[in-house]
Amino acid sequence: MKNGRTYAEIIDRLRQAGLRPTRQRIALAGLMYSGGDRHLSAEILHGEALRARVPVSLATVYNSLHQFTARGLLREIVIDGGRSYFDTNVSDHHHFYFENEGRLEDIPAEDVVVAALPKAPGRTRISRVDVIVRVRED
Amino acid sequence: MKNGRTYAEIIDRLRQAGLRPTRQRIALAGLMYSGGDRHLSAEILHGEALRARVPVSLATVYNSLHQFTARGLLREIVIDGGRSYFDTNVSDHHHFYFENEGRLEDIPAEDVVVAALPKAPGRTRISRVDVIVRVRED
DNA sequence: AAATTACATTAGAAGCTTTCTAAATTATTG
DNA sequence: CAATAATTTAGAAAGCTTCTAATGTAATTT
Numbered sequence: 001m002k003n004g005r006t007y008a009e010i011i012d013r014l015r016q017a018g019l020r021p022t023r024q025r026i027a028l029a030g031l032m033y034s035g036g037d038r039h040l041s042a043e044i045l046h047g048e049a050l051r052a053r054v055p056v057s058l059a060t061v062y063n064s065l066h067q068f069t070a071r072g073l074l075r076e077i078v079i080d081g082g083r084s085y086f087d088t089n090v091s092d093h094h095h096f097y098f099e100n101e102g103r104l105e106d107i108p109a110e111d112v113v114v115a116a117l118p119k120a121p122g123r124t125r126i127s128r129v130d131v132i133v134r135v136r137e138d
Numbered sequence: 139m140k141n142g143r144t145y146a147e148i149i150d151r152l153r154q155a156g157l158r159p160t161r162q163r164i165a166l167a168g169l170m171y172s173g174g175d176r177h178l179s180a181e182i183l184h185g186e187a188l189r190a191r192v193p194v195s196l197a198t199v200y201n202s203l204h205q206f207t208a209r210g211l212l213r214e215i216v217i218d219g220g221r222s223y224f225d226t227n228v229s230d231h232h233h234f235y236f237e238n239e240g241r242l243e244d245i246p247a248e249d250v251v252v253a254a255l256p257k258a259p260g261r262t263r264i265s266r267v268d269v270i271v272r273v274r275e276d
Numbered sequence: 277a278a279a280t281t282a283c284a285t286t287a288g289a290a291g292c293t294t295t296c297t298a299a300a301t302t303a304t305t306g
Numbered sequence: 307c308a309a310t311a312a313t314t315t316a317g318a319a320a321g322c323t324t325c326t327a328a329t330g331t332a333a334t335t336t
Contacts, residue, residue, distance in 0.1 A: 020303060022313065042294080057315050062294065081222055081323080082293060096258075099265060107256050116251035117271060120234075124273035127237060131269050133255060135262035158332060160284060180323080195286050200323065219294075220322060 005033055017071035027054040028064050032074070037089035039077065039104045040065075045086075077104065079132065094131040100138070107133065143171055155209035165192040166202050170212070175227035177215065177242045178203075183224075215242065217270065232269040238276070245271065 010029045011021040019025060031048050032040065046061045065086050068074040074086040079097050085104060094107040112131050120126045148167045149159040157163060169186050170178065184199045203224050206212040212224040217235050223242060232245040250269050258264050 020312065022303075024314070058293095059295080059316080060314055063314080078216055078219055081216055084219055084293085096256075098262065105259070111254070111256040112252065113254035114250065114269070115253035116249070118234075118245050118249040120271070120273045121243070122275075124236065124275050126271055127274045128272045129269065130272065131252070131267065133258070133264055134266045134268065135258045136265045137260070137262050158283070160331075162285070197287080197324080198285055201284080222322085 005030075013073065017068070017073055019067055019071065024049075024054070024056045024060050025064055025067075027052065027056065028061065029068070029073070032068075032088050037087070037106055039085045039087050041083050041085055043083075079104065094133070097132050097134045099134055099136040107131070143168075151211065155206075155211055157205055157209065162187075162192070162194045162198050163202055165190065165194065166199065167206070167211070170206075170226050175225070175244055177223045177225050179221050179223055181221075217242065232271070235270050235272045237272055237274040245269075 007026070007030075010026055010033070014021040014025055014029060027049055028045060031045060031052065032038065042058065042061050042065055045065070046056065046058050049056045049061070065074060065076075069076050069086060072090060074088060075090045077085045077087055077095065079085070079095075080102055087104075087106075089106055092109040094109065094112045096105040096107055097103075098105070112133075114129060114131065117126070117129065145164070145168075148164055148171070152159040152163055152167060165187055166183060169183060169190065170176065180196065180199050180203055183203070184194070184196050187194045187199070203212060203214075203222075207214050207224060210228060212226060213228045215223045215225055215233065217223070217233075218240055225242075225244075227244055230247040232247065232250045234243040234245055235241075236243070250271075252267060252269065255264070255267065
């Protein structure tokens with residue numbers, strides 16, 4: 001039984017994030033948090049919602065994904081053109097990118113050691129360091 | 139006087155890459171290699187070509203960018219949605235991404251030390267490790 | 277150097293993901 | 307329960323990229 005999976009927990013999460021727990025957001029969050037860490041595109045999540053008989057519009061899926069991201073419930077990842085993916089794992093970690101399949105997979109933070117980094121230029125500060133390990137099969 | 143800047147050198151490079159040195163490709167490569175390492179979008183390069191009185195179509199710019207990338211003359215980078223960038227620096231290095239401006243800047247390979255990496259899963263092998271240091275100003 | 281052949285370029289249409297718009301609906305507050 | 311503010315929605319629009327098929331150009335052959 002993982003965190004945030006029951007109906008009441010999901011509603012709590014949404015409220016804590018400052019989002020009204022609407023039917024659509026509850027359903028989308030429920031799907032997102034079903035089955036471990038996931039990398040979702042808007043289209044995939046929309047499809048799952050429809051299949052689960054939750055008639056939600058694609059616009060709402062996009063709205064929700066962005067709101068969830070802004071509130072720290074998701075993390076957006078863009079690797080290859082076109083499509084954005086949203087990672088339900090928002091803790092510190094990195095990614096494998098399977099070039100053949102166009103698929104992402106998490107790498108636990110402790111499996112990657114970045115021993116040296118340049119300092120942030122000008123008056124900027126580092127907000128995150130992404131490591132993408134690109135792998136291929138051929 | 140940097141590498142690959144004269145007309146003859148550009149033609150050589152194209153030929154070595156197995157690409158016919160057409161008027162358009164020569165002009166685009168010339169622009170790409172003018173002024174150090176660059177991060178170019180199709181639209182920017184197209185604009186520069188037109189301003190330089192080289193009437194090239196946007197489709198050709200896209201074709202050329204992809205051919206150059208496939209032949210190792212460019213490296214494609216996708217950080218944020220929508221647009222692709224092409225890096226004229228194809229040697230081993232990493233990137234700062236300025237979240238406020240949506241701009242990329244090279245980090246020399248030696249300024250980043252990745253001391254530990256997971257092994258490639260299944261029968262894959264690592265084709266590249268990208269490190270993106272996201273910085274912001276606020 | 278002309279003819280042939282293979283490759284490249286092009287304008288415009290089409291495709292795909294994402295965002296916008298303005299109207300209708302729903303959650304929350306008083 | 308009424309009033310208010312936020313949310314959802316369908317469809318249009320936008321933005322970048324790719325496709326199509328007709329035309330042009332470079333390379334090769336004669």
